[in-house]
Amino acid sequence: MYTQALNNLDLPQNDEGDPREARFMARIDAEERIEPNDFMPEGYRKTLVRQIAQHAHSEIIGMLPEGNWITRAPSLRRKAALLAKVQDEGGHGLYLYCAAETLGKSREEMMDELVDGRAKYSSIFNYPTLTWADIGMIGWLVDGAAIMNQIPLCRCSFGPYARAMIRICKEESFHQRQGYEQIMTLCAGTPEQKELAQDSLNRWWWPSIMMFGPSDGDSVHSAKSMAWKIKRFTNDELRQKFIDATVPQAHRIGLEIPDPDLKFNEETGHWEIGEIDWEEFKRVLAGGGPCNADRVAARKAAQENGAWVRDAALAYAQKRAARESETLAA
């Protein structure tokens, strides 16, 4: 019921030597935006559908660890802010599913792939939110990392994705500031609160660093995405930007980065981190994180428990349409 019909779905599978391909690349090089009904090589379409769907899935899976604390937020102000934040993430998921649908894949199909485990989403959401501090930490680090990734996407060559990103980035940077402010409040509070913040940073720091994906040498999709101007910076470049922005923020409020090898390089002006545990990254991405099973199970339950509601909405719409056409005929 969410599929949008488009007129360019039966393109030839092999675009090699297609003169349209050269024109397409010329448009990309000229920084023009590609729109859904424009010609595009199949590889470009597939890459985008995969990336946008993963992004959409990350938004809605991300609602779960944060939603976990809505009913337990420590003040009414924080409760309302968290609820509004998680609602924003749902909105992001919605725009992104719509953007992916313009490329010919239905939301139902994407949802099915998510609940049966075929689709991927950001590894970060497979970690648990154990304390209230984790809510601030997600805002500060996870939304912060998301912004680093997404700001360049506002100039992505695919129009609907770029436009969705502009709107989303504004909200993400609000989330990031709000999260940092929450952590600041903890750091200025009782020793117990400060300890909550430090413990949370200890658990979320490395997973946040891993959000940028494998190192440039090991990233399968990077080169092509750069040529197509879907991606503008490499994983490592974005990761470094995030580290340089975040380390001083942590120090400013008296938090210690859980990395004994962290040091500032006076010559380059960059913070250098220790070794990333890529085994952990691979394990979490492959399904072995602490919460992978719970996250997918929660989405699956929502999908299954809601089936009768979606069926009812569809049945009602059909009945109404039938009644209307009867009235017209009479």
Added chain:
Amino acid sequence: MTTLTLTAPSPHLAFLLRLADDNLILGHRLSEWTGHAPMLEEDIALANIALDHIGAARSLYDRAAELHGEGLTEDDYAYRRDARGYLNCLLVERPNGDFAHTIVRQLLYSAFALPYWAVLTASTDATIAAIAAKSEKEARYHVRHSGDWFLRLGDGTDESRTRTEAALAALWPYTGELFEVDATLEPLIAEGVAADPRSVHAVWQQTIDQALAATGLTVPEVPFMQTGGRTGYHTEHLGFILADLQFMQRAYPGATW
């Protein structure tokens, strides 16, 4: 952080807390859906409605705190009272159940809240009148949202109709309490601070009758109405809501978040 017990609150304070508690508890219940709704659009819509209710509760607690003096804040009311001190009607604390229960609960409550806020815009308490003006607009959307869904579910599939009927039967006994007037309300109605809930019963009934007529469902036969929330005599569910809601304040007393 000790438990806040209000011994013999003034009628004005009690009235504010009743209305605030209705909104907080209903908002809390709706917020439980976030991330688990039948479709993404409903995650967003239910969160919206929850935010409206929580927002109204906060304004009402603020006004209560102002009246109360003693330097209390909105959070003292929400986080420090035990179940016996909560004055919400029983309807709003009923569990979310399936989506039909949530929709029916919302329609039954919002169909009352909409005309009730409308009357309260004339409250002699200017703060209540201002909150009512804002909330009336929001309640209009709540009635439309739950009313539209009531129609889809009541006139959708056999399954959705059966579920809607079951939800109506389960929740109807909690509607009588919405219109009760007691010794707390009487003087306030006379002063014009509060509105008489009985005065909006006919409008409420009409909204519900219209929704029922559109689906062919009927008012369930209910031999008994339930009551007690306005004096702190709740269903067993409220205790668990508060265990969740108040966890942080109880685990880390006195901290600022």
